[in-house]
Amino acid sequence: NQAKQANKILDWYTPDLEEKMAWRLGLIRQLRQDFELHKLEVWYQPQFSLETNRVIGCEALLRWPSGNGDYISPGIFVPLAEDSGLIVEIGQWVLEQACKLQQQLSTQNIDISVAVNVSVPQFKVSNYAEQVKNTILSHQVAPEKIELEVTESVVMDEIKTVIETLGELKSFGVEVAIDDFGTGFSSLSYLQQLPLARLKIDRAFVKGIPDSDSGAIAELVISLGRHLGLKTIAEGVETQEQAQVLKKLGCDEVQGFLLAKPMPKNELLEFLGAANNTERG
Ligand code: C2E
Ligand code: MG
Ligand code: MG
Ligand code: MG
Numbered sequence: 001n002q003a004k005q006a007n008k009i010l011d012w013y014t015p016d017l018e019e020k021m022a023w024r025l026g027l028i029r030q031l032r033q034d035f036e037l038h039k040l041e042v043w044y045q046p047q048f049s050l051e052t053n054r055v056i057g058c059e060a061l062l063r064w065p066s067g068n069g070d071y072i073s074p075g076i077f078v079p080l081a082e083d084s085g086l087i088v089e090i091g092q093w094v095l096e097q098a099c100k101l102q103q104q105l106s107t108q109n110i111d112i113s114v115a116v117n118v119s120v121p122q123f124k125v126s127n128y129a130e131q132v133k134n135t136i137l138s139h140q141v142a143p144e145k146i147e148l149e150v151t152e153s154v155v156m157d158e159i160k161t162v163i164e165t166l167g168e169l170k171s172f173g174v175e176v177a178i179d180d181f182g183t184g185f186s187s188l189s190y191l192q193q194l195p196l197a198r199l200k201i202d203r204a205f206v207k208g209i210p211d212s213d214s215g216a217i218a219e220l221v222i223s224l225g226r227h228l229g230l231k232t233i234a235e236g237v238e239t240q241e242q243a244q245v246l247k248k249l250g251c252d253e254v255q256g257f258l259l260a261k262p263m264p265k266n267e268l269l270e271f272l273g274a275a276n277n278t279e280r281g
Helices: 002-010 017-036 074-084 087-107 120-124 128-138 152-157 159-172 203-207 213-228 240-249 265-280
Strands: 041-049 055-065 113-118 146-151 175-181 198-201 231-235 253-255
Touching: 017 074, 017 087, 041 087, 041 265, 055 074, 055 087, 055 253, 055 265, 074 087, 087 113, 087 120, 087 128, 087 146, 087 265, 113 175, 120 128, 120 152, 120 159, 128 159, 146 152, 146 159, 152 159, 152 175, 159 175, 198 203, 198 213, 203 213, 203 231, 213 231, 213 240
Parallel strands: 055 113, 113 146, 146 175, 175 198, 198 231, 231 253
Antiparallel strands: 041 055, 041 253
C-alpha cells in the first residue's frame, strides 16, 4: 500500500536512486491528482495557554488520505510538494480553509487564532503578501486571527525579501511565528529584524524534559523569547511533567498530544464548543 511504501522511502530502504526517483515522481503525480480531486484534508491541532488552560489557537495541518483508511505523512509529501512547486497552490488552499474555519468560529463567538504553515516556495511568489491579504480580506476575517508559521529555512532563504514580505503582512495585522525554532542552526541576528509574535519550541527539545540537555535548550528559547518580547509555545508536549516544567520555566503556550491531537474540522468545532462550556460552567 502507498502509505507503507512512502514510509519506506523515509527509512532509506529503497535499494537505488533510480527507484527512489521513480517513487518520488509517482507520488508527486498522485498528490497533484488527489489535490485536484479535492481529496486533501486540513486537520487542526488546538493550542493552549499555560496560564489559563484555555484554547488560544489551533494549527492547520495537511492530511493526505491514501485511500485505504490511513494517511501519508506530511513529513513525506510536504517536501515533495515543495520540490515540485505544488505547495504554492496547496498552501493557498490551506490558507483559504483556515479563513473559512475562522468565519465559522466567529459565528460561534470563539475567539482563537488559526496558524498556517508556509514553505519557502510560497514566499518566492512575487506578490505573496498581496495574495495573503486578498484572501483574508475576501473572507472578511480579522487578520490578527491568522498566524503564519515559517521555519528558519524560510527566513534564511532570502532574508531581505522575507523581512519585507513579513513586514507588509505584519502591518496588515497577520501574526508570524518561527516554527521548529532552534533546529535550523541559523544566525540569531535575524530575530531582531523580523516582525515576530511567537517562537515555537521544536518538539525535539521538549522531548528531553525534564532530564536532559534538550530541556536546557527549551529553557534558553523561553528566556530568549521573554527578552525579545515574543510569546513562546512548546510543540510536542506529551506528558504532564513536560507541561509543568514548561510552565515553571515561563513558557506561555503548549501544543501536543497530552492536550489534543490534530483533528478534522468538525471534531475541532465540537472540541471547542465543549471546552468553552466546561470553562464557563
Ligand atoms: P510542524 O509545523 O512543526 O507541525 C507540528 C507537527 O508535530 C505535526 O505533525 C503534529 O501532528 C505533530 N505533533 C503535535 N503534537 C505532537 C506530540 O505531542 N507528539 C508528536 N510526536 N507529534 C506531535 P504533522 O501533522 O505530521 O506535520 C509535519 C510537518 O509537515 C509540519 O511540522 C509542517 O512542517 C508540515 N506541514 C503540515 N501541514 C502543512 C501545510 O499546510 N503547509 C506546509 N508548508 N507544511 C505543512
Ligand atoms: Mg507548524
Ligand atoms: Mg514545528
Ligand atoms: Mg516543521
